[in-house]
Amino acid sequence: MRSCAILFLLGLLVATPSGCGDDVDSPPDTTSISTLDARADTATDMTSSDAETQSDGQAPNDATACDADPSDSSFLSLWSADFASGQVMDPEEDDTGDGDYTYPAGVPAGSVDLRSFSLAYSATSQTLSLSIGLRAITDHTRVGVLLLDETGFKQGAYDWTVGGTEIRAPLWNGHGVNMILADPDSMLFDFNATHPNPTSERRPDNVIYVHHDPTQWLGDLGASTALSDLKRLYVTKKNVDQVPTLEVTVPAADVAPYLDTKTPKLYVLVYAYLVIDDRASPRRMEYGAYEVTEAENANSEWWADCDAYDVAFVDGNQAALLTVRGNGTQSPETDEAVHLTRVGEGVLEITTSP
Ligand SMILES: [Ca+2]
Ligand SMILES: [Ca+2]
Ligand SMILES: [Ca+2]
Numbered sequence: 213m214r215s216c217a218i219l220f221l222l223g224l225l226v227a228t229p230s231g232c233g234d235d236v237d238s239p240p241d242t243t244s245i246s247t248l249d250a251r252a253d254t255a256t257d258m259t260s261s262d263a264e265t266q267s268d269g270q271a272p273n274d275a276t277a278c279d280a281d282p283s284d285s286s287f288l289s290l291w292s293a294d295f296a297s298g299q300v301m302d303p304e305e306d307d308t309g310d311g312d313y314t315y316p317a318g319v320p321a322g323s324v325d326l327r328s329f330s331l332a333y334s335a336t337s338q339t340l341s342l343s344i345g346l347r348a349i350t351d352h353t354r355v356g357v358l359l360l361d362e363t364g365f366k367q368g369a370y371d372w373t374v375g376g377t378e379i380r381a382p383l384w385n386g387h388g389v390n391m392i393l394a395d396p397d398s399m400l401f402d403f404n405a406t407h408p409n410p411t412s413e414r415r416p417d418n419v420i421y422v423h424h425d426p427t428q429w430l431g432d433l434g435a436s437t438a439l440s441d442l443k444r445l446y447v448t449k450k451n452v453d454q455v456p457t458l459e460v461t462v463p464a465a466d467v468a469p470y471l472d473t474k475t476p477k478l479y480v481l482v483y484a485y486l487v488i489d490d491r492a493s494p495r496r497m498e499y500g501a502y503e504v505t506e507a508e509n510a511n512s513e514w515w516a517d518c519d520a521y522d523v524a525f526v527d528g529n530q531a532a533l534l535t536v537r538g539n540g541t542q543s544p545e546t547d548e549a550v551h552l553t554r555v556g557e558g559v560l561e562i563t564t565s566p
Pocket of ligand 1: 304325327522
């Protein structure tokens with residue numbers, strides 16, 4: 213069966229017509245075969261929706277993918293050697309945002325309490341394996357993972373992360389990818405991508421976002437804005453040493469077009485936030501994340517308050533890092549926002565070269 217699958221996929225590769233998205237998405241060598249084969253082995257029947265989102269009023273386009281030169285073979289170069297983060301632990305019960313966040317009613321304890329993280333790249337299988345442990349993984353659990361290349365990290369400028377949490381990261385457009393991970397069996401899987409919330413951008417789960425502004429995710433033919441065109445991440449939920457864990461294996465060929473794999477460092481951000489089903493008050497799910505209000509955050513009440521309850525890779529005082537001292541009179545684009553731009557302050561640095 214396996215050799216038949218490989219022959220079939222070889223046939224597909226030969227028969228694939230040329231085009232921007234194809235060139236971007238399909239490496240030119242045997243990488244494609246192993247990647248596609250792995251994908252075929254792990255694929256499960258996932259649902260997708262057919263609505264479409266436009267976050268900024270611009271016409272849908274594949275400009276990001278097409279503007280890059282797919283004829284440049286270095287464009288699709290993958291990391292050449294194995295690397296790994298090791299197991300990085302996160303404190304238990306620090307899922308309190310700026311120190312006093314509480315969960316909205318009905319959300320089980322620990323739903324966004326990060327416990328562990330690991331990332332490993334295999335040059336043999338050309339895949340990135342991610343594993344994220346939490347105190348609990350429930351319908352409400354969402355984890356954002358941002359991978360940045362060294363250039364993006366060193367630019368120092370900041371950009372929004374996907375997920376409506378008001379976290380600012382180093383500018384990742386063209387230098388990184390952002391993933392939103394969820395239990396695919398969650399009753400709220402894709403909730404905010406499919407429910408008719410006119411006030412909110414829609415954010416599909418278990419997808420690689422390849423561009424932030426305008427929002428684009430990885431579709432079958434490259435960067436896309438159509439919810440009918442989602443290349444799914446096949447996330448699984450497991451218990452690892454009694455810790456509920458989300459695991460996903462990402463083909464390197466899926467992310468390599470969107471970040472530089474030649475720089476010797478990879479930078480990672482991980483943040484956890486909630487989704488709830490509150491169709492009577494859709495504004496509480498703005499931009500794909502539960503909007504923390506005064507009921508859950510007595511310290512202040514401003515939309516710019518961070519909506520991530522827990523972040524990883526904080527060596528110091530997480531509550532201080534996540535505190536926003538805004539008074540609503542200044543733009544959070546300036547200095548009144550949570551910035552995760554420094555190693556040890558919400559950012560993990562991984563060495564990717566031997
Ligand atoms: Ca934690
Ligand atoms: Ca907020
Ligand atoms: Ca933490």
